[in-house]
Amino acid sequence: MPQLTSTDIASALEHWADHIAACGESEPPGLVGLISHGDVLARRLVTALQKRGVQAQYGAIDITLYRDDLDLRKERPALRSSYLPFSTDGMRLILVDDVLQSGRTARAALETLFEYGRPARVELHCLVDRGRRELPIHADYAAFTLESAEKVHVHLLETDGEDAVLY
Amino acid sequence: MTNTYITNATWAITGQHIDLCLCPAAESISTVFLDEIPLPDVKQAEAEGKMEIPEHARVIDASSKLLMPALYDLHSHIEIPGRSKRECIMRAGEAAIRGGVWGMLVLPSPAFCFDNGATLDSFREAATVRSVADMTPAGCISLGMRGLEQAPYNTLATMRGVRILSDGEDFPSNILMLYRAMQYAEDLGLIFAVRADVPALTEHTYAHPSVTAYNLGLHPCPPCAEEIGTETLIRLAEATGARLHLQLVSTAESVRIIRRAKERGVHVTAEVALHHLLFTHAQIGDYDTVFKTIPPLRDQADCEALLEGVKDGTIDCIVSAHTPCSPFSKKQDFVSAPAGMVMLDTMLPALYTKLVKPGLLSWGELIRACCLKPAEIANPREQDEGTPHAAPLLLFDPQVSNLVTEETLTCGTLNTPFLGQELHGAVTLPLR
Amino acid sequence: MKPRKDLITIESLSDEDIHTILDSAVAMKEIFTKSVKKVPALKGKSVLTLFYEPSTRTRSSFEVAAHRLSADVTTFTLATSSVVKGESVHDTIDTLMSMKMDYIIVRHKNSGIPAVIARHCNASVINAGDGAHAHPSQAFLDAFTIREKYGEIAGRRVVIVGDIRHSRVARSTSLILRRLGAQVAFMGPGSLVPPKEHTGVARLHTWDEIFTWKPDVIYLLRVQNERIDSPFFPAADYHQAFGVTEERLRRIEAQGMSIMHPGPVNRGVELCDAAMDYENCLVCNQVENGIAARMSILYHLTPGTLSHD
Numbered sequence: 001m002p003q004l005t006s007t008d009i010a011s012a013l014e015h016w017a018d019h020i021a022a023c024g025e026s027e028p029p030g031l032v033g034l035i036s037h038g039d040v041l042a043r044r045l046v047t048a049l050q051k052r053g054v055q056a057q058y059g060a061i062d063i064t065l066y067r068d069d070l071d072l073r074k075e076r077p078a079l080r081s082s083y084l085p086f087s088t089d090g091m092r093l094i095l096v097d098d099v100l101q102s103g104r105t106a107r108a109a110l111e112t113l114f115e116y117g118r119p120a121r122v123e124l125h126c127l128v129d130r131g132r133r134e135l136p137i138h139a140d141y142a143a144f145t146l147e148s149a150e151k152v153h154v155h156l157l158e159t160d161g162e163d164a165v166l167y
Numbered sequence: 168m169t170n171t172y173i174t175n176a177t178w179a180i181t182g183q184h185i186d187l188c189l190c191p192a193a194e195s196i197s198t199v200f201l202d203e204i205p206l207p208d209v210k211q212a213e214a215e216g217k218m219e220i221p222e223h224a225r226v227i228d229a230s231s232k233l234l235m236p237a238l239y240d241l242h243s244h245i246e247i248p249g250r251s252k253r254e255c256i257m258r259a260g261e262a263a264i265r266g267g268v269w270g271m272l273v274l275p276s277p278a279f280c281f282d283n284g285a286t287l288d289s290f291r292e293a294a295t296v297r298s299v300a301d302m303t304p305a306g307c308i309s310l311g312m313r314g315l316e317q318a319p320y321n322t323l324a325t326m327r328g329v330r331i332l333s334d335g336e337d338f339p340s341n342i343l344m345l346y347r348a349m350q351y352a353e354d355l356g357l358i359f360a361v362r363a364d365v366p367a368l369t370e371h372t373y374a375h376p377s378v379t380a381y382n383l384g385l386h387p388c389p390p391c392a393e394e395i396g397t398e399t400l401i402r403l404a405e406a407t408g409a410r411l412h413l414q415l416v417s418t419a420e421s422v423r424i425i426r427r428a429k430e431r432g433v434h435v436t437a438e439v440a441l442h443h444l445l446f447t448h449a450q451i452g453d454y455d456t457v458f459k460t461i462p463p464l465r466d467q468a469d470c471e472a473l474l475e476g477v478k479d480g481t482i483d484c485i486v487s488a489h490t491p492c493s494p495f496s497k498k499q500d501f502v503s504a505p506a507g508m509v510m511l512d513t514m515l516p517a518l519y520t521k522l523v524k525p526g527l528l529s530w531g532e533l534i535r536a537c538c539l540k541p542a543e544i545a546n547p548r549e550q551d552e553g554t555p556h557a558a559p560l561l562l563f564d565p566q567v568s569n570l571v572t573e574e575t576l577t578c579g580t581l582n583t584p585f586l587g588q589e590l591h592g593a594v595t596l597p598l599r
Numbered sequence: 600m601k602p603r604k605d606l607i608t609i610e611s612l613s614d615e616d617i618h619t620i621l622d623s624a625v626a627m628k629e630i631f632t633k634s635v636k637k638v639p640a641l642k643g644k645s646v647l648t649l650f651y652e653p654s655t656r657t658r659s660s661f662e663v664a665a666h667r668l669s670a671d672v673t674t675f676t677l678a679t680s681s682v683v684k685g686e687s688v689h690d691t692i693d694t695l696m697s698m699k700m701d702y703i704i705v706r707h708k709n710s711g712i713p714a715v716i717a718r719h720c721n722a723s724v725i726n727a728g729d730g731a732h733a734h735p736s737q738a739f740l741d742a743f744t745i746r747e748k749y750g751e752i753a754g755r756r757v758v759i760v761g762d763i764r765h766s767r768v769a770r771s772t773s774l775i776l777r778r779l780g781a782q783v784a785f786m787g788p789g790s791l792v793p794p795k796e797h798t799g800v801a802r803l804h805t806w807d808e809i810f811t812w813k814p815d816v817i818y819l820l821r822v823q824n825e826r827i828d829s830p831f832f833p834a835a836d837y838h839q840a841f842g843v844t845e846e847r848l849r850r851i852e853a854q855g856m857s858i859m860h861p862g863p864v865n866r867g868v869e870l871c872d873a874a875m876d877y878e879n880c881l882v883c884n885q886v887e888n889g890i891a892a893r894m895s896i897l898y899h900l901t902p903g904t905l906s907h908d
């Protein structure tokens with residue numbers, strides 16, 4: 001199975017942070033990671049942005065309660081606590097996820113987000129875009145595009161003990 | 168009618184082998200003793216030139232089977248709510264015969280309220296026609312079993328031959344009524360069959376005070392209610408000279424109270440339900456309504472004391488406490504469901520499997536507690552006091568085992584604790 | 600958590616189930632902080648509250664929980680139903696199931712009724728209190744409240760004071776706390792505390808013994824005279840003998856213990872007025888956490904009405 005290594009991911013995150021900083025407006029953005037994995041990436045991006053002098057806000061949301069497939073599952077997934085310690089009203093928010101595929105998670109994330117307030121602008125960023133969209137949703141930024149991959153597994157140091165993308 | 172002969176049987180009480188005997192008509196057996204074979208061994212008689220087997224006689228090969236008197240049950244309810252009385256009588260009779268029970272005392276119930284001559288007559292008539300087992304009704308103690316005023320004992324006893332009075336299992340709410348009833352009925356030789364209780368202590372209670380009662384949140388039924396009731400009834404019997412039969416004794420202390428009373432010569436007999444010998448409150452598990460009984464199933468120590476009481480004769484009889492409950496009623500919650508089990512269908516196989524086979528009870532003790540004593544108390548064939556009663560014989564094959572299923576139950580309901588279990592022993596009754 | 604249709608008792612849950620429901624309750628509580636206090640998890644699902652015993656608090660708590668999960672709630676009112684005419688529970692449920700309910704929340708005075716209903720229908724049945732048997736949602740909100748206050752339940756000491764014998768709260772709450780590693784003791788009048796051989800829980804006899812034992816939480820049960828057919832204790836004595844008096848409140852304050860109560864509080868019986876204003880009196884936290892715990896329970900059950908074939 002081919003894979004992206006920790007070096008690939010580290011340099012991708014640097015580019016990603018540069019991209020966010022470059023599109024910066026006067027107000028620093030809020031990075032909202034999708035639990036789980038997206039929150040880890042958002043945390044790293046916030047740190048990387050700090051080094052570039054951008055004080056981005058960090059948040060994480062659990063979108064489970066907004067999923068459209070809850071009734072299709074035999075068991076309900078455990079819930080994680082969302083963390084959004086700032087008012088989102090009028091902010092530039094960046095949703096951060098590991099893999100963008102059908103777009104259903106992103107849809108649920110948008111619904112979740114709008115129940116916290118009315119942001120000025122929401123972007124969708126992901127580590128891997130693997131195509132196969134089922135909804136009219138596109139990534140504003142994707143670090144990697146792996147559209148032909150059969151399967152994509154993202155491993156991150158904080159949750160899985162290593163940084164790697166297997167596909 | 169040709170006679171029936173039995174070959175190669177074993178007399179259950181003594182274990183003696185009988186080569187060949189004439190199977191007697193129930194009426195003709197008037198001597199069943201514990202330690203003696205009551206039947207003349209035909210081969211022996213033949214050898215002595217006293218008897219011959221007719222050419223076309225029916226012969227039953229009873230190899231490996233036990234020959235014993237059939238059981239008599241002193242505590243049966245036969246009403247199935249919602250069914251016709253005729254059906255109840257027929258099914259109970261069939262169930263009894265299957266379980267080795269030839270006759271039973273039918274306790275009064277709302278459908279069979281034996282507080283007047285007419286109800287008794289119509290029941291007797293129906294029972295004669297519909298039941299394959301002998302059914303003797305017990306008269307009511309109080310009118311309508313309400314515990315307030317006495318039933319017409321003279322009519323019941325002298326005109327209708329009632330020997331035992333009972334209000335089902337209810338303790339009369341008016342103890343003065345009972346006291347006067349006992350005084351009044353003394354001359355009639357009636358026996359008062361009463362379940363000892365203090366209703367104020369047991370109202371709205373559903374289980375023995377135990378882990379089970381606590382975990383299931385069932386209000387506990389204090390054993391002292393039965394024990395106070397036992398003392399009370401014994402004192403009343405002593406004071407009035409009435410014959411007392413204590414129904415459904417369930418606690419170790421009750422056994423001790425009865426033992427002391429018997430030692431000082433009180434005219435008291437006592438019975439225990441088979442389920443109180445076999446099961447404890449633990450069987451209730453997660454609200455299994457089959458194990459809802461009144462009095463409730465108690466501790467292991469109580470089971471042991473009750474069995475000891477049976478063995479030493481303190482407890483005279485083991486009864487079925489047969490109580491049909493419709494499947495729907497038992498599907499309800501534990502508090503709403505009616506109490507009671509059906510037992511007649513499986514009576515002898517259950518006694519054998521659970522008590523005799525594991526060595527807890529001998530055949531002699533079983534036959535005394537299930538055949539001789541109860542029949543003596545009920546005296547169903549109306550013989551003079553003192554002469555041994557009559558009972559038909561049955562053959563019991565301990566080698567056979569049967570699964571208890573919906574199909575094998577003839578009593579009409581399914582509230583048996585043995586459903587889905589293997590019980591050992593098959594009954595052949597009647598033999599002729 | 601393995602798929603589970605009903606919640607009848609704490610006993611029936613695995614340790615993992617208990618932790619999952621408690622953890623999700625924390626996430627549920629965060630919903631209350633959003634501007635939109637509602638999530639679409641149970642959108643289009645039907646929840647029925649079937650209370651054979653009056654209870655404003657538990658019923659409203661379940662109703663708010665169901666609303667916050669976007670479920671539709673139907674209230675089956677006893678007074679207008681045929682229950683009073685002696686209809687069997689089975690027949691009532693048959694009628695209700697033809698209305699296609701997904702969740703039935705039931706309270707009844709008879710121990711064991713919710714289990715009977717659960718066997719009889721494919722809706723998820725949640726026991727909201729049956730006789731003296733069980734009250735699992737109360738157990739979860741109590742455990743949640745203690746965990747929220749102390750971080751960890753293991754090693755905490757909780758004494759439950761009052762009518763243990765008739766209390767489903769005492770049974771379910773003591774069970775969940777013990778499963779989570781707390782030490783539990785009972786205290787109350789002799790007629791209302793079954794022996795340790797039956798409960799498995801040590802009994803303390805006096806307030807002095809409580810103060811010596813040094814519990815973290817003192818959990819007062821409500822005196823429910825309406826459920827007791829014949830008096831078990833002289834009512835006039837209760838506050839002096841078993842309640843939190845002002846003098847005892849000072850000792851509780853001095854030791855920093857928390858006070859809990861399932862509500863509604865009989866002021867001047869279980870608790871003196873001042874106890875309600877005590878900073879470590881967690882009664883209001885219990886009410887708020889009750890909604891979160893019940894949301895978590897609703898969310899984690901899988902009704903048989905959803906087909907997964």
